[in-house]
Amino acid sequence: xxSRRTFLTGSAAVSVTMAAAAVAKSALAGLPEPVxxxxxxxxxxxxxxxxxxxxxxxxxxxxxxxxxxxxxVKEFHLVAEPVVREMxxxxxxxxxxxxxxxxxxxxxxxxxxxxxxxxxxxLPEHTSIHWxxxxxxxxMDGVAGLNQPAIPAGKTFVYExxxxxxxTFMYHPHADExxxxxxxxxxxxxxxxxxxxxxxxxxxxxxxxxxxxxxxxPGSYTPKIMTMLDFNIWSWNSRVFPGIxxxxxxxxxxxxxxxxxxxxxxxPIHLHGHEFVITGTDGGPTPLSARWPEITADVxxxxxxxxxxxxxxxxxxxxxxxxxxxxxxxxxxxVPTLIGVDxxxxxxxxxxxxxxxxxxxxxGMADMAEMEMPLPENTIPxxxxxxxxxxxxxGGMFSxxxxxxxxxxxxxxxxxxxxxPPGTRAYEWKGPAPAAIRSKEGGSSAMPRKAPTSETTVKxxxxxxxxxxx
Ligand SMILES: [Cu+2]
Numbered sequence: 001x002x003s004r005r006t007f008l009t010g011s012a013a014v015s016v017t018m019a020a021a022a023v024a025k026s027a028l029a030g031l032p033e034p035v036x037x038x039x040x041x042x043x044x045x046x047x048x049x050x051x052x053x054x055x056x057x058x059x060x061x062x063x064x065x066x067x068x069x070x071x072x073v074k075e076f077h078l079v080a081e082p083v084v085r086e087m088x089x090x091x092x093x094x095x096x097x098x099x100x101x102x103x104x105x106x107x108x109x110x111x112x113x114x115x116x117x118x119x120x121x122x123l124p125e126h127t128s129i130h131w132x133x134x135x136x137x138x139x140m141d142g143v144a145g146l147n148q149p150a151i152p153a154g155k156t157f158v159y160e161x162x163x164x165x166x167x168t169f170m171y172h173p174h175a176d177e178x179x180x181x182x183x184x185x186x187x188x189x190x191x192x193x194x195x196x197x198x199x200x201x202x203x204x205x206x207x208x209x210x211x212x213x214x215x216x217x218p219g220s221y222t223p224k225i226m227t228m229l230d231f232n233i234w235s236w237n238s239r240v241f242p243g244i245x246x247x248x249x250x251x252x253x254x255x256x257x258x259x260x261x262x263x264x265x266x267x268p269i270h271l272h273g274h275e276f277v278i279t280g281t282d283g284g285p286t287p288l289s290a291r292w293p294e295i296t297a298d299v300x301x302x303x304x305x306x307x308x309x310x311x312x313x314x315x316x317x318x319x320x321x322x323x324x325x326x327x328x329x330x331x332x333x334x335v336p337t338l339i340g341v342d343x344x345x346x347x348x349x350x351x352x353x354x355x356x357x358x359x360x361x362x363x364g365m366a367d368m369a370e371m372e373m374p375l376p377e378n379t380i381p382x383x384x385x386x387x388x389x390x391x392x393x394x395g396g397m398f399s400x401x402x403x404x405x406x407x408x409x410x411x412x413x414x415x416x417x418x419x420x421p422p423g424t425r426a427y428e429w430k431g432p433a434p435a436a437i438r439s440k441e442g443g444s445s446a447m448p449r450k451a452p453t454s455e456t457t458v459k460x461x462x463x464x465x466x467x468x469x470x
Contacts, residue, residue, distance in 0.1 A: 219376025
């Protein structure tokens with residue numbers, strides 16, 4: 001975490017009081033110095049040093065924007081600009097974002113705060129910011145052309161309103177929206193309740209991230225901006241597994257996870273090992289009578305969901321989108337299903353023409369995770385992530401909830417792999433395998449056939465049935 005100049009120096013956890021005190025009164029009339037983030041790693045939460053205390057959120061592979069107090073107003077400075085985002089180790093994308101990263105920093109305030117946000121446009125075209133879910137004066141809603149003129153390239157606009165209701169929100173441009181969202185312009189917004197709210201529980205850990213998607217050809221850096229539905233990179237906060245940090249919590253912590261969807265499709269977000277309830281949406285806290293246990297929360301396009309649970313099962317629990325192609329990375333789509341196809345002969349013929357040719361998919365796609373196929377530079381492998389027992393065969397929208405007895409309160413460090421107690425892991429059956437009993441009875445059906453028709457014969461190829469493969 002570095003700042004461009006000296007205002008608000010130091011880490012994301014910089015004391016806002018101290019930073020503000022270090023600035024002469026006259027400087028408060030000027031533009032707050034923007035804080036720029038260089039790291040794609042999850043930053044520590046930003047504890048408030050003034051105003052009501054709250055338990056701050058942790059943005060997965062992101063950070064919270066420091067602010068300054070100016071005569072009772074919380075002032076933030078967002079800079080819309082081109083950024084290089086490391087989406088996973090070995091894979092960088094040329095995106096547009098805010099203050100050095102995509103998504104932009106999380107803005108965290110308290111219900112009733114008067115907020116002033118300076119937005120400087122360093123993009124090559126005009127932009128605006130819409131504050132998704134906020135109650136605000138019409139002229140602050142950020143739809144270019146409707147509520148305000150667009151912010152021209154090189155100019156700074158000021159938004160100001162009171163954060164009137166607590167909850168889970170986001171921000172994004174409302175000018176050339178398809179391009180700017182396809183390029184990664186978005187950010188999270190959390191408004192904490194001012195006082196105890198019967199519908200808002202206090203939690204030990206409060207995580208947030210945005211669902212986003214890109215269309216970046218293997219070997220290239222810049223998203224295709226005309227893609228409407230056929231995206232090939234499915235990310236959380238512009239990171240893909242194994243580049244997404246784990247959610248590290250202490251056993252019996254009450255955990256809240258806030259998710260917003262700025263992709264063009266829905267994402268059923270699924271947690272292993274626990275049940276949760278949806279306690280809020282971008283519309284506000286969910287009434288108690290409308291909460292029920294779930295293990296998958298579908299987050300539709302433009303929606304936000306906050307889920308809560310007690311992390312009372314130790315272990316490393318998968319947490320992912322349940323659309324299986326969203327837990328894969330950039331891939332060609334035109335791959336036929338080859339399961340069960342016998343490649344003998346064909347491969348050797350093709351190899352005479354294309355020396356690097358590899359047979360794929362004959363036994364399923366799991367081989368892909370192990371194969372060291374030559375990939376173009378700046379391409380993330382399709383399925384990857386080494387776990388304690390081999391490849392996790394996942395990419396994209398996948399992470400891990402790590403629940404540990406000895407994780408310290410407010411410690412968000414990755415505790416490493418879970419050590420399972422002896423005798424609690426699935427194991428190989430080594431006894432005899434009796435032959436399957438097959439029924440010799442003829443079946444009956446609701447509409448029996450009059451006479452047998454000719455049968456189509458399909459040969460089933462089983463692993464270890466003599467074909468040696470490659
Ligand atoms: Cu998904």
